Amino acid sequence: MNIRRILLPLLATLFLFLTTLGAIGWCRSSQQQHNQQLVQSIQYFKHTTAKLHRSNKFGHSLAYKQSLGFFNDISDVDWMRLRKRHQETPNCGPLQCAPEPAHKWFQNNFEPTFTCLHERRIGGLGDGPKWVCDPHRIDPSNCLVYSIGSNNKFEFELSVLNEISSTCEIHTFDPTLSKDVLTKEGLPSNKPRNGNVHFHPWGLADHDYVHVQADTGKKMVYKTMGSIVSALGHQKRRIDLMKVDCEGCEYSTVDGWFGVGVNIGQILVELHGGTNLRPKITSFDWGLFRGSSNAKENTQKVDERGVAKTFLETLQKNGYVTFHKEPNTIAGGSCIEYALVKMSKEFFDKDPFHEKKEEEMEEEVSHVLRRKEDVHFH
Numbered sequence: 001m002n003i004r005r006i007l008l009p010l011l012a013t014l015f016l017f018l019t020t021l022g023a024i025g026w027c028r029s030s031q032q033q034h035n036q037q038l039v040q041s042i043q044y045f046k047h048t049t050a051k052l053h054r055s056n057k058f059g060h061s062l063a064y065k066q067s068l069g070f071f072n073d074i075s076d077v078d079w080m081r082l083r084k085r086h087q088e089t090p091n092c093g094p095l096q097c098a099p100e101p102a103h104k105w106f107q108n109n110f111e112p113t114f115t116c117l118h119e120r121r122i123g124g125l126g127d128g129p130k131w132v133c134d135p136h137r138i139d140p141s142n143c144l145v146y147s148i149g150s151n152n153k154f155e156f157e158l159s160v161l162n163e164i165s166s167t168c169e170i171h172t173f174d175p176t177l178s179k180d181v182l183t184k185e186g187l188p189s190n191k192p193r194n195g196n197v198h199f200h201p202w203g204l205a206d207h208d209y210v211h212v213q214a215d216t217g218k219k220m221v222y223k224t225m226g227s228i229v230s231a232l233g234h235q236k237r238r239i240d241l242m243k244v245d246c247e248g249c250e251y252s253t254v255d256g257w258f259g260v261g262v263n264i265g266q267i268l269v270e271l272h273g274g275t276n277l278r279p280k281i282t283s284f285d286w287g288l289f290r291g292s293s294n295a296k297e298n299t300q301k302v303d304e305r306g307v308a309k310t311f312l313e314t315l316q317k318n319g320y321v322t323f324h325k326e327p328n329t330i331a332g333g334s335c336i337e338y339a340l341v342k343m344s345k346e347f348f349d350k351d352p353f354h355e356k357k358e359e360e361m362e363e364e365v366s367h368v369l370r371r372k373e374d375v376h377f378h
Contacts, residue, residue, distance in 0.1 A: 103333030
């Protein structure tokens with residue numbers, strides 16, 4: 001009995017000791033195996049990533065080429081997704097762009113088909129400022145801005161100087177300013193004193209002419225976009241931003257925006273109606289423009305059906321994609337802001353090779369990312 005009492009505890013202790021040794025050995029073996037798998041996974045991920053970089057599949061060449069040098073840090077995979085989104089997004093909604101009151105038509109058609117990750121509203125809040133695509137990409141040493149339509153408001157111009165570059169060369173155009181807002185030198189009273197902001201009492205038109213007001217005798221000079229660019233010596237320069245708010249002149253002048261010597265990077269424009277019949281008016285009367293209850297009866301109608309559609313299609317045909325759309329609710333939605341950025345012809349081409357390349361790239365990238373997730377999981 002005494003021997004049994006002594007041996008049993010000893011055997012139990014020995015058993016626990018041997019079991020512990022075995023567990024430690026198994027843990028060490030398991031840990032070593034896990035570490036080896038981890039090292040192999042990391043090596044595989046690094047090797048495959050390096051391979052993708054060498055083959056330019058994670059490069060930025062497509063974005064750089066197809067944006068005419070504007071985007072230089074968007075991977076080819078992401079760029080192809082943006083390109084595919086634009087190509088697959090229809091212009092017209094369920095009614096196929098049929099004529100409607102402007103506040104309905106703009107809601108139902110022509111949505112943005114592109115995204116600028118760092119877009120900013122330049123000019124503050126309220127009516128007048130514009131959305132700009134990634135302003136940090138604009139070269140501050142060669143920045144050129146056109147602002148068509150002023151009404152003696154310069155918040156946009158000031159914001160360009162403060163938020164993009166104080167050295168930007170800005171040209172503002174408006175032939176309609178009355179004498180009570182002009183200085184003795186004939187300049188708008190609110191024009192910034194910065195010497196880089198230049199004012200021209202010219203209007204934008206589809207041909208060059210001078211209009212003489214019957215009641216005041218004031219001469220109002222109108223020029224085409226090509227004539228303006230030529231007069232200012234900008235034929236060989238890129239207009240980084242062209243802000244247009246000219247109360248309807250956008251429709252009659254758009255064809256001249258793409259003439260010889262004219263090169264515009266971004267178009268920031270407010271559209272006014274252009275989607276339906278509207279009362280004919282000789283002065284800017286928002287009540288009549290919206291067709292509200294105070295519109296005069298039997299007023300002659302102006303047929304604007306399809307004008308907005310043709311305008312937006314013209315911008316697309318000339319290489320522009322919409323990255324922002326904003327209704328002007330002050331005008332009851334009858335006016336709407338569009339912001340567009342220029343792309344090369346290749347951006348719009350439906351190339352089967354590129355589509356196949358995109359599928360291959362996404363599959364390989366997804367495989368790499370799955371391996372990376374496995375590494376983190378274990």
